[in-house]
Each structure stands twice: as structure tokens, then as C-alpha cells.
Amino acid sequence: MSKKPTVGPALHKVIMVGSGGVGKSALTLQFMYDEFVEDYEPTKADSYRKKVVLDGEEVQIDILDTAGQEDYAAIRDNYFRSGEGFLCVFSITDDESFQATQEFREQILRVKNDESIPFLLVGNKCDLSDKRKVPLNECQTRAQQWQVPYVETSAKTRENVDKVFFDLMREIRSRKTEDSKATSGRAKDRCKKRRLKCTLL
Amino acid sequence: MSEVMKDFDKPDFSVDKYTKQLVKECVGGADLQQRKKEIQVYSDQTSATLKKSVYANYMQFIETAKEISHLESEMYQLSHILIEQRNILASLTDEKSPGNAQNNEEGEEQPTQEDVENSHATRAVKEMVQGFNGNLEGKTFLNEGALIELDTNDYRPIQRVFFFLFNDVLIVCKVKHDKRLEFLSEYDPKKIAVINIKDLDGVRNAINIITPDGSKIFQSVTAAGKTEWIEKLEVAFRFDQQKKTNKKGPAPQPPKAKQTSQQQKDSTNDAKSLVSDLSPTDSHAGKTVENYGPDWIHTASEEIQTLVAQRYFEDAQALIKRTQDYIAKDSSFVNAKHITEKVKALETQLTDVLLQELSNCHCRNLQVTLRASRRSLKILVDIGRARQACGTLLKVATMALRTAQREARRNNTEISELFFCDLTQVACEFLTAFETQPACVGALVVWCNAELQYFASQLIKHYLTKGTHLDAVAKCIEGIRKPCAKLTEIGLDLSYHLEGLLRSTLESLIEESRVRLLETVGRSEDTWQPYNLQTKSNLKRLLLELDALGIDMRTHTTGDTWINLTQSTVLFTRHYLQLTAQCAHLAKSEVLWPSLELLLRDMMMAQQAVKPVTGLSVDPNFVLKNKLYLLEELLPIAMANFRSISGSERKCEMLLDLQRHLRKQLAPVPKQRSVYQTDVF
Numbered sequence: 001m002s003k004k005p006t007v008g009p010a011l012h013k014v015i016m017v018g019s020g021g022v023g024k025s026a027l028t029l030q031f032m033y034d035e036f037v038e039d040y041e042p043t044k045a046d047s048y049r050k051k052v053v054l055d056g057e058e059v060q061i062d063i064l065d066t067a068g069q070e071d072y073a074a075i076r077d078n079y080f081r082s083g084e085g086f087l088c089v090f091s092i093t094d095d096e097s098f099q100a101t102q103e104f105r106e107q108i109l110r111v112k113n114d115e116s117i118p119f120l121l122v123g124n125k126c127d128l129s130d131k132r133k134v135p136l137n138e139c140q141t142r143a144q145q146w147q148v149p150y151v152e153t154s155a156k157t158r159e160n161v162d163k164v165f166f167d168l169m170r171e172i173r174s175r176k177t178e179d180s181k182a183t184s185g186r187a188k189d190r191c192k193k194r195r196l197k198c199t200l201l
Numbered sequence: 202m203s204e205v206m207k208d209f210d211k212p213d214f215s216v217d218k219y220t221k222q223l224v225k226e227c228v229g230g231a232d233l234q235q236r237k238k239e240i241q242v243y244s245d246q247t248s249a250t251l252k253k254s255v256y257a258n259y260m261q262f263i264e265t266a267k268e269i270s271h272l273e274s275e276m277y278q279l280s281h282i283l284i285e286q287r288n289i290l291a292s293l294t295d296e297k298s299p300g301n302a303q304n305n306e307e308g309e310e311q312p313t314q315e316d317v318e319n320s321h322a323t324r325a326v327k328e329m330v331q332g333f334n335g336n337l338e339g340k341t342f343l344n345e346g347a348l349i350e351l352d353t354n355d356y357r358p359i360q361r362v363f364f365f366l367f368n369d370v371l372i373v374c375k376v377k378h379d380k381r382l383e384f385l386s387e388y389d390p391k392k393i394a395v396i397n398i399k400d401l402d403g404v405r406n407a408i409n410i411i412t413p414d415g416s417k418i419f420q421s422v423t424a425a426g427k428t429e430w431i432e433k434l435e436v437a438f439r440f441d442q443q444k445k446t447n448k449k450g451p452a453p454q455p456p457k458a459k460q461t462s463q464q465q466k467d468s469t470n471d472a473k474s475l476v477s478d479l480s481p482t483d484s485h486a487g488k489t490v491e492n493y494g495p496d497w498i499h500t501a502s503e504e505i506q507t508l509v510a511q512r513y514f515e516d517a518q519a520l521i522k523r524t525q526d527y528i529a530k531d532s533s534f535v536n537a538k539h540i541t542e543k544v545k546a547l548e549t550q551l552t553d554v555l556l557q558e559l560s561n562c563h564c565r566n567l568q569v570t571l572r573a574s575r576r577s578l579k580i581l582v583d584i585g586r587a588r589q590a591c592g593t594l595l596k597v598a599t600m601a602l603r604t605a606q607r608e609a610r611r612n613n614t615e616i617s618e619l620f621f622c623d624l625t626q627v628a629c630e631f632l633t634a635f636e637t638q639p640a641c642v643g644a645l646v647v648w649c650n651a652e653l654q655y656f657a658s659q660l661i662k663h664y665l666t667k668g669t670h671l672d673a674v675a676k677c678i679e680g681i682r683k684p685c686a687k688l689t690e691i692g693l694d695l696s697y698h699l700e701g702l703l704r705s706t707l708e709s710l711i712e713e714s715r716v717r718l719l720e721t722v723g724r725s726e727d728t729w730q731p732y733n734l735q736t737k738s739n740l741k742r743l744l745l746e747l748d749a750l751g752i753d754m755r756t757h758t759t760g761d762t763w764i765n766l767t768q769s770t771v772l773f774t775r776h777y778l779q780l781t782a783q784c785a786h787l788a789k790s791e792v793l794w795p796s797l798e799l800l801l802r803d804m805m806m807a808q809q810a811v812k813p814v815t816g817l818s819v820d821p822n823f824v825l826k827n828k829l830y831l832l833e834e835l836l837p838i839a840m841a842n843f844r845s846i847s848g849s850e851r852k853c854e855m856l857l858d859l860q861r862h863l864r865k866q867l868a869p870v871p872k873q874r875s876v877y878q879t880d881v882f
């Protein structure tokens with residue numbers, strides 16, 4: 001951490017959060033290896049890295065796929081700290097998982113202490129629209145309230161899978177350039193400023 | 202020569218002496234030069250031999266390493282089974298102790314054993330680790346081992362470390378060059394987060410540990426070692442929780458065995474009370490001599506239960522059978538009905554446990570999976586649960602198979618051979634286990650077809666994507682058909698199904714290739730002059746190449762470097778014969794024949810249709826010569842190749858039609874008639 005970073009493609013650290021069984025691993029594996037894994041094997045914490053081309057620039061994405069299961073909640077803080085952006089996933093077929101996103105959001109904001117951390121609300125399993133339990137407008141309302149984008153995905157059909165990862169990386173990237181400009185000024189004020197802006201809006 | 206060279210091998214060989222001797226012996230410079238040459242040759246030979254043996258050793262090394270990793274995964278499986286067994290035994294003693302107050306000593310025996318382990322580890326830390334003064338009294342030892350710390354930026358090894366893990370502390374030491382350990386830091390397992398690194402630029406077996414002082418990467422030498430660390434660190438993380446639940450009741454590990462033994466206990470008590478309830482009334486009523494049956498039959502259910510819990514499944518099964526046999530002969534003894542029911546329930550329970558066992562068999566390695574499944578399978582077949590067993594086994598096999606394929610694909614290794622090899626293994630194992638069960642054999646066939654379908658879909662998705670060139674397609678399909686055909690050796694014929702699954706994809710790939718290839722014909726402008734290869738060796742090389750493709754062009758050469766055909770014709774010849782071979786490989790499946798023949802026909806037609814650009818002065822006879830060559834030499838050879846490679850008796854109708862048609866077209870020049878060969882087809 002204290003070492004000088006080696007020159008190479010930029011590294012963007014993404015963390016998958018959300019309740020158990022909503023499809024975090026499925027989305028990750030679909031993005032990484034173009035395949036859909038049918039069987040459910042609860043995750044503890046797995047990390048993946050991949051080189052991708054983001055708007056013509058080669059970058060690396062580091063994906064941390066975390067455990068949705070409640071019994072891991074205690075150490076989530078430790079994982080969240082290292083994240084630069086978050087995909088907060090729920091399943092549109094499971095209302096409880098949607099309700100849980102509130103808690104995840106709060107925990108992330110508490111750990112990162114930053115209202116505008118790159119963050120996407122992701123409604124997964126959109127291929128199962130006949131089993132939909134969470135109305136679209138409710139999802140959109142929540143996203144608006146948080147001022148984050150809302151995207152529906154399917155790890156099965158690959159719909160919007162690339163989109164969520166790339167959109168998030170773009171946000172992370174623009175945050176970094178913004179920050180590097182800001183460091184010349186007073187970086188510490190950043191959070192406060194942002195919060196002010198938000199309340200103004 | 203070797204006689205002379207023997208000098209080199211002598212232990213007292215001296216360069217100076219040898220050189221002096223050499224100079225003395227040799228007459229004049231030329232002789233000396235000659236000797237020098239000989240020595241040079243010897244030196245070259247030696248280094249070649251050296252290279253060869255290094256290579257041979259290297260291959261052996263790789264083989265050995267493979268074998269080791271195999272063994273390792275089996276060891277892992279074994280240790281897993283042992284742990285499971287220990288848990289079952291632990292739960293058994295846990296249950297006994299409340300019922301039997303005197304048994305308390307037994308309960309204490311377990312911790313004593315643990316204590317020995319703990320104190321051993323504690324002593325090891327004290328003696329071996331320099332600079333660690335912490336108190337380890339009363340801690341539970343969980344794991345120890347060497348790891349390599351990697352740089353988080355470029356993943357290069359930084360240092361060798363050694364971990365000691367206790368329930369509430371992880372001690373990290375540096376391994377110094379003299380193998381001594383130097384204390385680096387200690388962490389609270391509850392404050393660190395462990396991440397399994399699944400994919401990181403090819404870094405294998407690594408975990409990421411996020412500690413309060415930063416994120417670190419550690420690499421284990423083996424995959425099993427990594428898994429163990431992840432598990433053990435989690436155990437430490439949850440240690441307090443687990444302790445609590447452990448005190449509340451029996452270990453949560455094997456829910457099946459525990460639950461049933463509890464039930465068992467209750468019902469045994471019921472049985473006893475029943476016996477005492479019944480017998481007095483009976484004796485009062487009839488005064489007849491009571492038939493109690495043999496003693497063993499009354500304890501049988503309890504016995505079976507214990508055997509199952511201790512994993513003596515075969516013995517449990519034998520006892521069930523013995524009981525059932527006895528009851529079949531004589532069911533008039535007291536409590537017979539109750540015991541019958543109980544044993545029946547136990548049989549179901551045994552089935553459940555075995556099925557559970559079986560579905561737990563899945564692991565990283567198919568061979569290990571299958572081997573581990575044998576025992577449960579055999580008993581299940583014996584107690585007439587073959588159907589259930591076969592369903593479970595196939596499910597487990599599916600998982601192992603697909604995991605292996607996924608892994609192979611990610612590592613870019615050959616998946617076809619692997620798939621069919623795995624399929625064969627499953628089939629063989631299956632047929633040995635269920636030989637006498639026709640219904641199960643049916644299930645195997647259905648399963649094979651389902652797996653084949655999955656395999657084909659993966660193949661289409663990852664290897665036969667749009668735009669794949671014909672040679673790659675042909676190679677891929679060859680790679681599948683061969684191992685698939687081998688399956689007939691064990692009586693499984695999947696070829697037909699496989700071809701059916703791939704047919705439409707292959708047809709569209711062929712069509713796509715046809716369109717793409719046709720666009721390339723006649724692209725480069727031809728001067729319609731004989732082809733000059735500039736050097737003799739160029740010509741020789743080309744002739745050899747064409748010869749290998751099955752056509753002898755020597756009759757067309759003139760001078761040292763010329764071929765008396767246009768460059769375009771010659772290059773087309775080579776391309777066409779290569780294409781023919783690729784198509785013929787694919788045409789081993791008859792259904793693809795028409796589209797492949799169409800491709801070949803259209804290519805030939807297109808080349809035939811190439812005309813000199815207007816305005817270019819050309820010799821019409823030379824043009825005709827090229828066309829006749831294509832028609833009468835290349836085409837027949839291509840047809841023959843096509844048939845012989847594809848191994849089909851079928852005639853190339855389309856190509857023959859084309860030949861007839863072109864002959865008519867080119868006929869008006871009477872002179873050339875004599876050149877015509879008789880048609881062999």
C-alpha cells in the first residue's frame with residue numbers, strides 16, 4: 001500500500017454486495033468468463049482480476065465477490081474499505097433482497113464516509129420477469145433517492161452485464177481524475193462539500 | 202573417434218597435457234585442423250545429449266509433479282473423511298454423556314487429546330519463534346504452515362513466512378535463511394478478512410488477507426493448502442460462536458446422523474417400556490410360554506444405529522439383513538412388529554446417509570469422486586436402492602464433469618479429449634456398479650446424451666463461433682469425433698447424436714466459409730505468364746509441398762525455376778487441396794457432405810471463371826492449358842482425396858456434374874482432346 005504503484009494499466013476496484021442468492025457470483029462469472037453458472041454455491045469472499053478496454057484505454061478491473069449470507073455481516077467492513085465502487089445487487093424476484101439493499105447502502109456509506117462513492121443499484125434476474133416481486137417504479141424511486149443509477153440485469157441472458165461493470169468503472173475513473181485535481185486543494189473537505197451539494201439538490 | 206575422446210572422461214585429464222600431446226602427434230596444420238574438427242563434433246554431440254537428458258528429466262519431473270498433485274487431492278479427501286468421522290464420533294459421545302452419568306470420563310478424553318496438540322503447538326511457537334513473548338495458555342491450536350508472501354503490485358515473492366493459527370490469534374513469522382522463524386506480527390482473526398483469489402494474472406493458490414495494517418497476498422504451495430487455510434481462518438473467525446453452540450448441544454456437523462440417533466434413542470426407550478408393559482399382561486392372560494426371540498434381535502436396532510454413526514455401513518447393512526431374514530422366518534416373538542418397523546426405518550435411514558455420502562463425494566477431481574463413491578454405491582445396490590443411487594451418482598458426476606471442463610477451458614487446455622475421457626470413466630464406473638440393473642443403464646444413456654448436449658452447447662459457444670475458419674473447425678471436429686468414436690468400445694454410441702447436435706452450426710459455418718472464400722478467388726491480378734520461382738530451391742520446396750498434398754507437378758516444370766502454369770493456378774492448387782482435406786475431414790459425417798461438396802464445386806467454378814483482364818495480351822492457348830489443368834488434373838485428384846480422406850463410398854455427384862459441364866465448355870479446341878484422361882470415377 002505504501003509502496004509506489006508500478007506503472008501499468010489503471011486498476012479499478014469493484015465490490016459486489018447484496019443478499020445471498022441474488023446472483024452476485026453469477027454476474028461476476030458471466031462478466032469474467034462469459035458463462036452462466038446454474039448451481040448455487042454460497043460465496044465467502046472471492047476476488048477476480050481482468051484486463052479490459054474502457055473507452056479505448058486498457059484498464060484492469062478487480063472484482064471482489066462478497067458473501068451475501070447474514071453470518072458474514074460482521075466482517076463486511078473490512079472488505080468494503082478497499083472498494084472504490086460498489087454494485088449493490090438484489091433480485092427482482094425477491095423483495096427481501098431489495099429491502100436489504102438499504103442496509104448495504106448504509107454500511108457502505110458509513111465505512112467509506114462518502115455520499116457520492118461510485119455505486120450502482122442492480123436489479124438482477126430480470127429474465128424471470130414473470131416472477132417479479134419488486135415493482136420497477138419502487139426500484140427507480142429508491143435509486144433516485146440515493147442519486148445513483150438503476151440497471152436491471154440478467155446473469156443468465158447476459159443482459160446489461162457488461163453495462164453495469166463498465167458504467168461503474170467509468171464512475172470510478174472520473175472520480176479518480178476529479179480527486180487527483182482536488183488533492184492539490186483540500187481533499188479532506190471533499191466529503192463535506194459533496195454532502196452540502198446533495199442537500200442543496 | 203570415441204576411443205580418442207575417452208581421454209576427456211578420465212579424472213586426471215589435463216588440458217595442457219592433452220594439447221601438448223596433440224601438437225606432438227599431429228603432422229602439420231591440416232592434421233591439427235582435422236583433430237580440432239573432430240573435437241568440435243564430439244563437443245556438439247555431447248551438448249546435444251545433455252540437452253536431451255535434461256529434457257527427459259524435465260518430462261519425468263512434470264509427470265511426478267502431476268502424480269503428486271493427484272495424491273495430494275486424495276489425501277485431502279481422506280482428511281476430510283477423517284474429520285467428518287471424528288465429528289460423528291464426537292456427536293455420539295455427546296449424546297451418550299447426558300444419559301449416562303458415569304460416562305463423564307469419556308467426555309473428558311477428547312479435550313485431553315486436544316490439549317496435547319495445543320501444548321505441542323504452544324511449545325513449538327515458544328521454541329522456534331524469536332521475538333514472540335505472547336501468552337498462548339489456554340488457546341486452541343488450529344493450523345500451521347509455510348506460505349509465501351507476494352508483492353501486492355507485481356505478485357513477485359517477497360519473503361517466506363510461517364503462520365501459526367490459534368483460536369484468537371494468528372502469528373505471522375518470517376522464515377529466515379537459516380530456517381529459524383522470526384516473529385513479524387500477530388492479528389486477531391476476528392479483525393482480518395480473508396479473500397480467496399480466484400483469478401489474478403495466473404497467480405495460483407493465493408489468498409488475500411486484509412489486516413488492520415494493510416492488504417497482503419500469501420501464496421500456498423498447493424491448492425489443498427490454500428483451501429485449508431481459508432477454512433481454518435474461518436473457524437478461528439467463528440470460534441466463539443461455535444464454542445457456544447457446541448456447549449448447547451452436540452456438534453452441528455452431521456445433521457443426519459445426529460438427528461436419527463436421537464430419534465433412535467427415544468424409540469428404543471419406547472420399545473423397552475413397551476416390552477415391560479406388554480409382557481406382564483400377556484403372561485397373566487394366557488400363561489403360555491412366551492417367545493422372546495434371540496437376545497440379539499432386541500438390541501439389533503440400537504446396534505445398527507451405532508454402526509451407521511460409526512460409518513461401518515457394511516456391518517450395519519449385514520445386521521439389517523440378518524434381522525429381516527430372521528423375522529421372515531419367525532415373527533411370532535414379542536415385539537416383532539415393532540422391531541420390524543424399526544429396522545425398516547433404519548434401512549431408510551441408512552439409505553439416506555449413504556445417498557448423502559454419495560452426493561458429498563463431488564470434489565475437484567472426477568477420479569477421486571468416483572473412487573470415493575464406490576463404497577456407498579455398492580451397499581445401496583445391495584439394499585435395492587440402485588435407482589436412487591444411480592440418480593445421485595450421475596448428479597455428482599455432472600458437477601465434476603462440468604467443473605473440469607470449465608477449468609480446462611479457462612486454462613486453455615484441450616477439452617474434447619477430457620470430456621470423452623471423463624464420460625468414459627463415469628460410464629465404466631457406472632456399468633461396474635449397476636451391471637445388473639437395466640433401468641440404471643437406461644439412465645446412464647440418458648445422462649450421457651444430456652451431458653453431450655451440454656458439451657456441444659459449450660463447444661458451439663466457445664469454439665465454433667461465427668467466423669471460425671474452416672481449418673480450425675475441421676481440427677476441432679476431428680478432435681471430438683475420435684474420442685467420441687472410441688466410446689463404442691464400451692458400448693456407447695454417441696456419434697450420431699453428436700453430429701446431430703453440431704449439424705446446423707457446422708452447416709452455417711461451412712456456408713459462411715464458402716461465401717468468404719469465394720470472395721478471395723481471382724482477387725490478385727494475373728499476368729497469365731508461366732510462374733517463375735526465381736530459385737531452384739524455391740521450386741523444389743513448392744513441389745514437395747504439393748506432393749505432400751497429393752499432386753505431382755513435376756511434369757509442368759520447365760527450366761530450373763519455372764512452372765508452366767500461371768502463379769494464380771499454382772497457388773489455387775495448393776489452397777484447393779488444403780481445403781479439400783479440411784472439407785473431407787468434416788465430411789466424415791454424411792449429413793455435411795452436400796454443403797462441403799458445394800463449397801468445393803463453387804471454388805472450382807470460380808477459379809475456372811477467372812478471365813484475363815481486358816486489354817491484356819495473352820496467349821489463349823496458355824489460358825486454355827490452365828483451365829484444362831484445373832479440370833483434368835486438379836479436380837480428379839481433389840475428388841479422389843475427398844473420398845479417401847472422408848472414407849466414404851459416396852460419389853462426388855456435384856463435382857462430377859461440374860466436370861462434365863466444363864468439358865463441354867472447353868471442348869471446341871480439338872487439339873487438346875488427346876490430353877484428356879479417362880475418367881476414373
Ligand SMILES: Nc1nc2c(ncn2[C@@H]2O[C@H](COP(=O)(O)OP(=O)(O)OP(=O)(O)O)[C@@H](O)[C@H]2O)c(=O)[nH]1
Nearest residue numbers: 020021022023024025026038043068125154155156
Ligand atoms: N434465472 C436467473 N437465475 C440467476 C440469475 N443470476 C443468478 N441466478 C441463480 O441464482 C442462484 C444464486 O446465484 P449466485 O450468483 O450464486 O448468488 P450470490 O449472490 O453469489 O449468493 P452468495 O454467494 O450466497 O452471496 C444460482 O442458482 C444462479 O444460477 C439470473 O440472472 N437469472
Ligand SMILES: [Mg+2]
Nearest residue numbers: 024025042043
Ligand atoms: Mg456468490
